[in-house]
Amino acid sequence: MKQIALYGKGGIGKSTTSANLSAALGAKGLDVLQIGCDPKRDSTRMLMHGAWIQTVLDLVREKGEDHVSIEEVVREGFAGVRCVEAGGPEPGIGCAGRGIIATFRLLERLGALHGDVIVYDVLGDVVCGGFAMPMREGYAEEVYLVTSGELMSLYAANNIAKAVARLSKRSKPSCSLAGVICNAKNMAGEEDLVREFARRINSEMVAYIPRSRTVQLAEVHKQTVMEYAPDSEQAAVYRELAERIFANDQTSTPTPLEMDELEDLALQFAEI
Amino acid sequence: MNSKTLHSSSQRYEGCTLTGALSITSGVEDAVTVVHGPEGCAHHNVSLLHAVMAEQGRPALPRIVPTGLTEEGVIFGGEEDLAATLRAVAARKPGAIFVLTTCITETIGDDAASVCSEDYGVPVVLLPTAGFLGGCFSDGLNAALMTLAGLADPVEEAGETVTIIGEKNLEYEVEENFAEVERLLASLGLEVGLRFVRDARYADLKQIGAGQLNILREPALAPVGEVLKERFGTPYISSFPIGLEGSTAFLEEVGTLLDLQTGEAVQQEEERQRAMLDSFADLRGSVFSIDPMTFRALECTPVRRVMEALDLQVDADGAGVSLPYSPPVGTAGIRRLLHRWRRRVHA
Numbered sequence: 001m002k003q004i005a006l007y008g009k010g011g012i013g014k015s016t017t018s019a020n021l022s023a024a025l026g027a028k029g030l031d032v033l034q035i036g037c038d039p040k041r042d043s044t045r046m047l048m049h050g051a052w053i054q055t056v057l058d059l060v061r062e063k064g065e066d067h068v069s070i071e072e073v074v075r076e077g078f079a080g081v082r083c084v085e086a087g088g089p090e091p092g093i094g095c096a097g098r099g100i101i102a103t104f105r106l107l108e109r110l111g112a113l114h115g116d117v118i119v120y121d122v123l124g125d126v127v128c129g130g131f132a133m134p135m136r137e138g139y140a141e142e143v144y145l146v147t148s149g150e151l152m153s154l155y156a157a158n159n160i161a162k163a164v165a166r167l168s169k170r171s172k173p174s175c176s177l178a179g180v181i182c183n184a185k186n187m188a189g190e191e192d193l194v195r196e197f198a199r200r201i202n203s204e205m206v207a208y209i210p211r212s213r214t215v216q217l218a219e220v221h222k223q224t225v226m227e228y229a230p231d232s233e234q235a236a237v238y239r240e241l242a243e244r245i246f247a248n249d250q251t252s253t254p255t256p257l258e259m260d261e262l263e264d265l266a267l268q269f270a271e272i
Numbered sequence: 273m274n275s276k277t278l279h280s281s282s283q284r285y286e287g288c289t290l291t292g293a294l295s296i297t298s299g300v301e302d303a304v305t306v307v308h309g310p311e312g313c314a315h316h317n318v319s320l321l322h323a324v325m326a327e328q329g330r331p332a333l334p335r336i337v338p339t340g341l342t343e344e345g346v347i348f349g350g351e352e353d354l355a356a357t358l359r360a361v362a363a364r365k366p367g368a369i370f371v372l373t374t375c376i377t378e379t380i381g382d383d384a385a386s387v388c389s390e391d392y393g394v395p396v397v398l399l400p401t402a403g404f405l406g407g408c409f410s411d412g413l414n415a416a417l418m419t420l421a422g423l424a425d426p427v428e429e430a431g432e433t434v435t436i437i438g439e440k441n442l443e444y445e446v447e448e449n450f451a452e453v454e455r456l457l458a459s460l461g462l463e464v465g466l467r468f469v470r471d472a473r474y475a476d477l478k479q480i481g482a483g484q485l486n487i488l489r490e491p492a493l494a495p496v497g498e499v500l501k502e503r504f505g506t507p508y509i510s511s512f513p514i515g516l517e518g519s520t521a522f523l524e525e526v527g528t529l530l531d532l533q534t535g536e537a538v539q540q541e542e543e544r545q546r547a548m549l550d551s552f553a554d555l556r557g558s559v560f561s562i563d564p565m566t567f568r569a570l571e572c573t574p575v576r577r578v579m580e581a582l583d584l585q586v587d588a589d590g591a592g593v594s595l596p597y598s599p600p601v602g603t604a605g606i607r608r609l610l611h612r613w614r615r616r617v618h619a
Contacts, residue, residue, distance in 0.1 A: 061344060093349030095380040102343055 003118045004178065004245060005134045008146030009156035010124030013183040015043045016215060017146055017241075018121035023047060023226035024235075024242035026079030031115040033074070034081055035107070037134055038123035039088025039096045047077030050222030055087020056103045070110040078227050084112065096123075097130020104133050113139075117246070125156055126163040135167050135175040142178035142251055144206070147197070149182070149190030151266045154197055158262055161201050161254035168253040176251035179206035181241070186211040193269035200265065202255040206248065207241040210234075288403040291317050292412025293372050295441045296420070297399070298334040299469040300477065302367030307338045308354050308384055309374025314338035324442050337361055341376060350377050354387045362392035367474035370416075371398045378402035395474065397423070410492060413438070417496045420469065420477050427481035427504055433465025435483035435506070438493040441470060443598055445608070452602035453487065453512055456519060459537040460526055481506065485530060488512075514599045515574020515606055516545045522602075545603050549581055552610045557583050558617050559590035572599045578606055584613075591616045 006014045006021075015036070022034040036043025041055050053075045059068045077083045086103040088096040107113050120134040134140045143164050147157040157180065164177050180198035182205055184190050191208050198205040214235075218228035225234050257265070290307070294317050297305040307314040314336055321334045339357045341350045354371070361369055369392070373384050378400065388398040399419055401412050417438055434457055439446055454464050465483050466476055481504035488497050488510050497508035507529045513522035520538050527534030575595060579586075593616045600609050 057347060061348065089348045093351065093382075095346050095349075098343065098380075099347040102347060 001115060001118065002142070002246065003120070003140045004142045004144060005120035005122055005140035005175070006144050006146055006181075007122050007126065007157075007160040008124070008183075009153045012146050012148060012153050012156075013209075014121055014146045016046070016219070017181060017183055017209065017238075018043060018119050019046045019224045020226055020235075020238040021242055021245065022081045022117075022119050023079045023224040024238045025117050025119075025246060026081040027226060027230075027239075028242065028246075030117055030246070032079075032081045032117045032119065033113070033115045034083055034119045034121060035134075036083075036085040036121050037100050037103075037131070038086070038121070039091070039099065040123070041085040041087050043121040044075075044077060044081075044083035044085060046219065046222060046224045047079075047081050047083050048075060049078070053083060053085055055085040056106055057087040057089075057099050060102065060106065065106060068106065068110070070112055073107070073110060074112055078224060082115065095130070097128040097133075100130045100133045104139070126160055132163055132167065135164065137172060137174035139174070141175055142245075142248070143175055144179050144181050144245070145177070145203075146181045146183050147194060148185040149187045149193045149266075149269070150185060151263070154194075154262060154266065155259075157197070158201065158256050161203075161256040165254050165256055177201070177203045177254040178245075178248055178251045179204050181206060182208045184209060184211050189269040193266065196269070197257075197262075197265060200255070200257055200261070202252045204250070206244050207237070209237050209241070287409035288401075289405070289407035289409070289412035289415070290372055290374060290401040290403055291320065292407075292409035292414075293370075293399050293401045293416040294321060294334075294336065294412070295409075296413055296416035296438075296469050297370040297372070298336060299441050300368065300370070300472060300474055302473045303370055304335045304337055304361050304364070304366040304368075305370040305372060306354070306357055306361060307336060307372050307374065308350065308357075308377050308382070309338065309341050310376065311338050311340045313374045321442070324444070327444055328447060335366070341374075346376060346380055349380065350382045351384075351387050354382065354384060355390065358387070358390075358392050358396060362394050362396075366394060368395040368397060371396060372401045373399070375402045375404040378405070414493065414495065417469070417493065418499065421480055421496055421499055423478060424480045424500075424503070425478040427479075430484045430504070430506065431465065431482045432463070433483050434462050434485045434487060435480060436464055436467045436470075436487050436489075437496060437500075437508075438489040439467060439470050440489055440598065445598075445601070445605075446470070448604065448608070449512060449601040452604040455604075456513065456522060456541070456602060457526070459540065460523060460530075460532055460534060462526070462530075480504075485509070485526065512601045514572070514601065515577065516603055517577065518574055519545070519602045541603065545606075548603060548607050549578075552582060552614065555582050555584065555610065555614055555617060557585070558613075559585045559587045560593050560613065560617075561588050561590040562586055562593060562595060574599065574606070575609070578610070582610075591619070593617075 006018050008014050022032045026032045056073050074082045088099040120140050126132050145157040147153045182194035195205040212234040214229050214232045218225045221228050318336050339353045345353050371388050388396045486506050486508035491510045500506050513519045520541050523534050523538050593613050600606050
């Protein structure tokens with residue numbers, strides 16, 4: 001079983017990338033489980049044709065932890081991808097991080113964590129210990145950073161690299177960095193910049209996903225690109241990403257950059 | 273961020289902020305204290321308070337209700353749990369509800385202040401008491417006294433009584449110590465009005481400005497004394513009298529602050545002290561070994577003076593005795609100490 005986690009700045013396209021990646025893997029005939037680890041609970045929505053599935057935490061709240069069944073928690077979406085949303089508190093109250101920990105504990109107990117590939121789609125940043133849960137022992141072994149060429153996006157990716165580096169130093173290291181995915185804004189020099197960023201943090205850019213109108217069109221039709229436009233160029237990009245990630249066995253311990261290094265790097269490519 | 277370090281050198285600079293505040297709020301007879309946090313935070317404190325109060329001859333359970341926060345409350349926020357508990361407690365019409373927060377509710381950022389500001393039909397008083405912020409027992413206690421003092425009603429004219437402030441509700445000799453202060457004040461013709469906070473009702477607390485003199489239990493409470501002095505002009509004495517000389521000095525200080533003649537009362541007290549020491553003549557020249565755990569109490573001058581007066585010797589091979597955790601209050605405190613020592617020597 002391959003367990004991967006996608007991290008990156010909020011709004012950078014983690015959920016779109018995750019859903020299309022899962023759909024492409026599912027379409028290959030693999031048994032895929034996608035877990036949305038974000039109180040916004042919108043990770044699997046395109047796989048579910050726009051439906052908001054009940055979250056693990058809502059079910060726990062409604063029925064009590066002992067009365068939640070695996071059938072209620074895991075819903076099958078496009079290409080047979082099994083979808084789970086952790087959920088969490090309303091914005092501005094409670095502790096979403098603890099919610100992720102509670103979700104994982106329940107998924108373990110229900111025996112939900114199985115399949116050929118598990119994709120963890122985690123919210124914007126590793127804001128606290130709870131959101132590092134998917135990177136802990138027994139869960140995602142491979143972390144992919146999703147970023148564009150924008151400085152703030154690289155900055156967030158660099159911060160997540162710090163969290164991965166920290167976890168790699170533990171006596172029983174459980175996760176490592178498997179690569180950087182460039183979800184492009186179509187800036188000049190963007191591909192080279194992200195490739196260089198990946199190299200500097202001791203990793204590799206595993207995919208360049210160009211900005212495409214097909215993604216938006218698929219989204220308004222409440223579908224993944226893989227379903228909405230399976231023959232499109234964009235679908236081919238996601239298929240390639242899926243092949244690459246499924247075959248990838250190269251991981252590394254990241255070497256995060258200092259802020260000034262990061263700024264110099266961005267400046268260097270902005271001047272091209 | 274709070275980076276306060278703990279002061280480990282003083283007696284009440286230990287423990288948890290929550291416990292310190294509870295030692296005060298649980299002394300309000302008609303109030304209920306709601307602890308906003310997991311059951312355990314309340315249970316631990318209820319056990320402690322109940323055990324000590326039972327020892328003091330008050331076996332009733334302290335009126336403390338936890339919101340009983342669970343993991344679900346932590347994840348989704350505990351504000352609703354707090355509101356529900358407040359509604360349930362308010363339905364029993366207590367004189368007031370005190371709300372004390374805990375580490376976890378402060379960590380997840382529950383807005384207890386806004387929940388407490390709703391109308392429950394009874395006064396609701398919030399005290400943030402998360403221990404992990406570096407506070408200790410003493411901080412909780414002081415914060416509780418300060419908050420309660422801040423609720424006081426304005427006073428037209430100071431009355432005749434004396435107010436006692438910040439008694440140590442968790443010490444076994446709390447009533448004996450109070451009785452000693454009451455006795456000394458009576459020798460000057462003074463009466464205690466309010467005990468702030470022991471055996472008091474919520475409405476009584478609002479009268480804290482009504483006394484003509486405030487007596488603090490210990491000097492660490494000076495900030496409370498200062499606040500009351502500033503607001504009501506009430507003078508204060510910063511500590512209960514410690515030992516024999518402390519008792520006579522106390523009488524003189526009260527006399528100075530209230531412009532009373534103290535000559536006769538001081539003379540009577542000195543005679544009483546001489547008679548008391550004479551009654552322990554059998555201890556003269558005895559050899560003690562002091563329990564090393566309490567050895568620092570030897571630095572307590574009033575204890576050393578009494579040892580000198582009775583020519584008591586300290587030697588590792590002598591009868592093992594312990595010194596009190598708190599310095600002995602008044603002439604009676606010294607008498608009880610000598611009684612305990614006598615039992616050891618003659619054991």
